[in-house]
Amino acid sequence: MSWSMVAFSAFSTIAIISSIFVILKKNPVSSAFSLILVFFSFAGLYAVMGAHLVAALQIMVYTGAIMVLFVFVIMLLNADTPVLDLKESGGLFKAITTFGVIGLLGILLKTVLRAKEIQATGNLTEDKINELGGNFKVISEALFTDYSFHFELASFLLLGAIVATVALAKRKSLKGSSV
Amino acid sequence: MTEVMVEPWMLLVVAMIVFAIGLLGVILRKNLLVMLMCVELMLNAVNLSFVAFSRMHQTLQGDITVLFVMTVAAAESAVGLGLIIAMFRTLKTVDSDQIQMLRD
Numbered sequence: 294m295s296w297s298m299v300a301f302s303a304f305s306t307i308a309i310i311s312s313i314f315v316i317l318k319k320n321p322v323s324s325a326f327s328l329i330l331v332f333f334s335f336a337g338l339y340a341v342m343g344a345h346l347v348a349a350l351q352i353m354v355y356t357g358a359i360m361v362l363f364v365f366v367i368m369l370l371n372a373d374t375p376v377l378d379l380k381e382s383g384g385l386f387k388a389i390t391t392f393g394v395i396g397l398l399g400i401l402l403k404t405v406l407r408a409k410e411i412q413a414t415g416n417l418t419e420d421k422i423n424e425l426g427g428n429f430k431v432i433s434e435a436l437f438t439d440y441s442f443h444f445e446l447a448s449f450l451l452l453g454a455i456v457a458t459v460a461l462a463k464r465k466s467l468k469g470s471s472v
Numbered sequence: 473m474t475e476v477m478v479e480p481w482m483l484l485v486v487a488m489i490v491f492a493i494g495l496l497g498v499i500l501r502k503n504l505l506v507m508l509m510c511v512e513l514m515l516n517a518v519n520l521s522f523v524a525f526s527r528m529h530q531t532l533q534g535d536i537t538v539l540f541v542m543t544v545a546a547a548e549s550a551v552g553l554g555l556i557i558a559m560f561r562t563l564k565t566v567d568s569d570q571i572q573m574l575r576d
Contacts, residue, residue, distance in 0.1 A: 316497035415531030
């Protein structure tokens, strides 16, 4: 087996097992740390596929920013009550849920099986990207030329998110406030 | 000894499994923080499949889309956590079954 295959098997096993832990752990802090493990192994999978920029940003954005925010909020709310809080629900809801997830899995599996028939439309193979200066350079050039409008739109989205979060967090209480 | 290389469809299988686990978490758990974490899990699975399809088509558009999805995910988790904090101030709980203020 090649080294990339070994790395792929290890990372995908870690990703699947710890994502099961995310939904089964009783303590939210344990869920958060399992989720960090999932993000790290996803970064490894991106690196195996040669998407180096995405792998670096995965670690920086997800484990560096988003998960710190999550752990901070868990600490702030002191919500680490160790109960496995599954929803109490009727048999009908459980049946619908099970059939829904199985049906979705079937549709996804059909997509995966048909994905083998996809023909390559572009010409950016692994060697071509290396010849053009590497994954980082090619993506950055596309981002600042073809996708510069979308890039600016993303900055507006982040600005809106900042304003909304500050407005939500500054408010005293939802009940009895005139806003 | 034959060399077994990593094919993009293998990543699609991993993404499918992780997406289903995240969906089950959103449906089954009551803790709002864990539900938000499972939404992040589903977003990550979609990102992985974007990269896999990008490799199949031999373009880099999927990689660029992943960057924008990461931006949206960061904004979404910030606003979601702000909402959870506001809800905790009012109701003193992060249980999604306790949100029934419209009923009163």
